[in-house]
Amino acid sequence: MKILIYSALFSTLFFAACSNTAQKQTEQAKDSLAVVKPETNTPEVASPIKEILSAYLELKDALSKDDDKGAAAAGKKLETAIVTFDKTPLTPDKAKIYTDIAESSKEHAEHIGKNVGNIKHQREHFESLSQDMYDLVKAFGAGQKLYVDHCPMYNKEKGANWLSATKEISNPYLGQSMLTCGTVKEELN
Numbered sequence: 425m426k427i428l429i430y431s432a433l434f435s436t437l438f439f440a441a442c443s444n445t446a447q448k449q450t451e452q453a454k455d456s457l458a459v460v461k462p463e464t465n466t467p468e469v470a471s472p473i474k475e476i477l478s479a480y481l482e483l484k485d486a487l488s489k490d491d492d493k494g495a496a497a498a499g500k501k502l503e504t505a506i507v508t509f510d511k512t513p514l515t516p517d518k519a520k521i522y523t524d525i526a527e528s529s530k531e532h533a534e535h536i537g538k539n540v541g542n543i544k545h546q547r548e549h550f551e552s553l554s555q556d557m558y559d560l561v562k563a564f565g566a567g568q569k570l571y572v573d574h575c576p577m578y579n580k581e582k583g584a585n586w587l588s589a590t591k592e593i594s595n596p597y598l599g600q601s602m603l604t605c606g607t608v609k610e611e612l613n
Contacts, residue, residue: 471567472513473560475505476529480557481589483536487550487596488603492543499536499546502553506530521563529556547597551579554586561587561612572610577602585609 471477479502486494506526511519532553536546561570571588578584578597586596593606 471565473509473564474567476502476509476560477557477566477587479505479533480553480587483533483550483553484586484588484596485594487543487547488594488599490543490599492540492546495543495546495550496537496540499533499538503530503533503537506533518563522560525556525560525563529553529560532556543599547578550586550596551584554584557587558585566612570612571608572612573606574609575606577605587612 479498483495483498483502486492486498506529509522509526511522514522532549535549536553539545539549558572568589571591572585573588573593573595574583574585575595575597576583584597588594591608593604593608595603595606598605
């Protein structure tokens with residue numbers, strides 16, 4: 425991990441040296457060092473949708489563990505993050521994009537939060553929610569590397585996608601019965 429951090433640091437410094445702005449060089453060096461929290465090795469999310477994305481990933485993890493109560497709690501947390509998101513710093517175009525996606529996402533998060541004991545229904549809403557989160561990340565960025573994973577067997581083999589912070593497959597649609605079923609379809613930076 426240190427090699428990766430040092431490589432990123434040296435690459436950043438090399439490219440910064442090509443520009444004649446000392447301030448830019450300092451900012452890039454700080455950015456490359458701030459990518460990983462030293463105490464947890466967890467990627468930092470430097471994105472306006474940080475709280476939303478965090479709650480979504482928590483929901484994905486709960487569904488992967490067949491934890492309907494954890495999924496409901498994460499669904500409620502996600503709903504709150506969507507509702508309390510501050511759109512004031514956004515441009516009018518970005519605010520409209522957010523509003524359009526947030527309406528659908530909020531509804532799905534609300535259904536997941538209210539359906540303890542019905543993980544099948546939670547997963548049905550998670551499928552649509554995952555598409556919303558993909559659109560949100562494409563519009564606003566994630567501030568971290570994400571993976572778009574695909575389960576070919578979900579929904580009578582129609583398949584479904586989800587976002588993950590790790591490259592390893594942890595399937596939220598099939599849970600513990602087929603936890604590693606799926607493939608990485610795309611990487612988002």
